[in-house]
Amino acid sequence: MSLHKQPELKDAVLNLPQKEKDKLLVRLVSKDKMLMKQLHFQLLESQVDLEDRIEQLNNTLRNLFAENRHTIKNIPQYSNYRELQSLLRQASGLVNEHEKVTKDKFSEIACRIFLLKEAFERFPTLFEASAIHAAFKLHLYVKARIKATANKFDKLHEDLQFDLHEDMQQVLDFALANRLL
Template identity: 60%
Template sequence: MSLYKDQTLKEAVLNLPQKEKDKLLIRLINKDKMLVKQLHYELLEDELDLEDRITDLKNRLDRHFELAQASIKNLPMYSNYKQLHAYLRQASGLVNEHEKITKDKFSVVECRLIILEDAFDLFPRLFEPSALAPALKLQKYVQGRIKNAMTSFDKLHEDLQFDLQDQMTRVIDFAHDHSL
């Protein structure tokens, strides 16, 4: 039940003594790990911490793709399509978490483009036309990721777009060449 649907409960909570409200707030915050991370970032971190977070995210993505390269072969086989799809989803999850915490649009677009570029550079044969169901599923997923990156890119200020233009062009060219 939502607090907004039950006005009497809402009023009762608002009328609690400040000490009781603080205790309840702390208990509720501890139940949501993402909220704890968001609050930590908003209340305790600054621009230098954001730069550290971005660097850390890029390093995690690099390690993620090193693992992918070690376990996935660039051969159009059923298992390789499925594995790459899983790795791309995990990498996107890292960026999604970063986005929820920091709300930094530039680094999000940059990291989404890094994911696509790495996938295209390391596994180009997995994006060639194929009739296998996992290949089609991978291609559909990547099409969605490209669309998402383009939409976010278009919302950036033109100076920021200029900084990412080369990456975006490489991604779009690869997608066009491989009919994605």
């Protein structure tokens, strides 16, 4: 239940002594892992730490693709479509967490473009037309990721867009050529 639906409880909490509020706050924060990560980033980290986080995320994403280069083949088979979609979902989850913690839109979009570009460069055959249902699901997922990334890209400041423009254009060109858009 929301605290906003119980104004008397909200008033009672606000009227608690500071020491009691501090204890409650620490107990509540410890129950939410994402909130803990967000607070840690906001309160204890600097711009240098953000750059380290971005570099670490980029390395993790590169390693994910490198580790799966042997399990996912560029051959239109059911298992390859499923494995690639699973890989993209896993990588997207890492980017989502990074964005929720840091609120850094530029690195989020750069990583999303990287994911799409890597998938297209490494597995172009998997994005050709296919009658396999897993291919259809992969293509739907990738279409949605492209649209979401393009929308976020369009909302970036034009100076930041300039830095990502070439890669974004490559993603869009590939998607158009393969009828993903």
